[in-house]
Amino acid sequence: MRYEVSEKAEEDLLNIESYLLEEWSIDVLIDFFHKFQKAIDILLIKKVIFQKYEDTHFYKFILTKHNTIIYSYGDDVLYIHR
DSSP: OEEEEOHHHHHHHHHHHHHHHHHSOHHHHHHHHHHHHHHHHHHHHTSOOOOBOTTSSOEEEEOSSSOEEEEEEETTEEEEOO
């Protein structure tokens, strides 16, 4: 299985990166991206489906206190929407 990141999700990640570098540190940024990659690894295994996101066909994975991954699955593809 592979994953794809939408343009909006890429924008979100860039905004998070900028914020963490400006307000925190490179170590916090690295920690965030390690958590993000671990989350992607979990979602790619597809053994756990997390809670539905509102009234949509998307699911949500709470990554940190302030960050949630909104995703869905296609044919052998994990789509990261936000």
